[in-house]
Amino acid sequence: MSVDTVSPVRTFEVSAVAIDLDGTLLDTVHDLAAAVNALLVEWGLAPLPVERVRSLVGKGMANLVRRAVAEARGISAEAIDDDEAREALELYQQHYHTVLGRHTRIFEGVREGLARMADMGLPMAVITNKATRFVRPHLVQSGLHGYFKLVLGAEDHPTKKPDPGPLLHVAQAFGIAPSRLLMVGDSVNDAQAARAAGCPVLIVPYGYNEGEPVQSIDADGIVPSLKAVADCIRPVPISR
DSSP states (O other): OBOOOSSBSSOEEESEEEEOSBTTTEEOHHHHHHHHHHHHHHTTOOOOOHHHHHHHOOSOHHHHHHHHHHHHHTSOGGGSOHHHHHHHHHHHHHHHHHHTTSSOEEOTTHHHHHHHHHHTTOOEEEEOOSOHHHHHHHHHHHTOGGGOSEEEOTTSSSOOTTSSHHHHHHHHHHTOOGGGEEEEESSHHHHHHHHHHTOOEEEOTTSOSTTSOGGGSBOSBBOSSHHHHHHTEEEOOOOO
16 A cells, blocks of 8 residues: 555554664765765766765665766666676775764654653664664764664675565564564665565655655555654553
């Protein structure tokens, strides 16, 4: 079912919440664009506008870098040689490490939403396709790390979203059925992972859905903020 509203369609009885990082908790696009453009300039290519980089975000750093180099050269992403793509990713990560957190902002309603869900006694996890070594520093710099019992980056599980594996791993770690784990994200990858895992899923409209409208995503609702996510949760205690 696709949704075209910005309000939750029902109340969700859940025991835990999994949340995406980039585009859901944190607005990292200016850091991403700075690292992308440092790579492109180093390779003698013209930098890309921030909003164009925003539309290229999705399915992890390697995909972003491949897309950006292809865009700057005016060719398809598939035309980028794998060895060159690996070299570009390594250089990009060096630049990203330098700018990490410099321009990152917390989206409106995130702190309030996390605090309310914590008050409900809900364990929370971050599930992201971002390279693991950058995830916790972002959470620490933003002051959000204390809310999360589990943090899963790209290298922390054999599979990545849209595969359901990371969500199933979190459900198992928390000792709950996937149907009791709410996924909150900003993209089709989040929704597809949740659907495949059997988790309910809510989408925020302000993130990085690869340039596509969020109204086209098969989700259980579109909510304006994490604060609004908390409004539609009825916590179910975890049985031990």
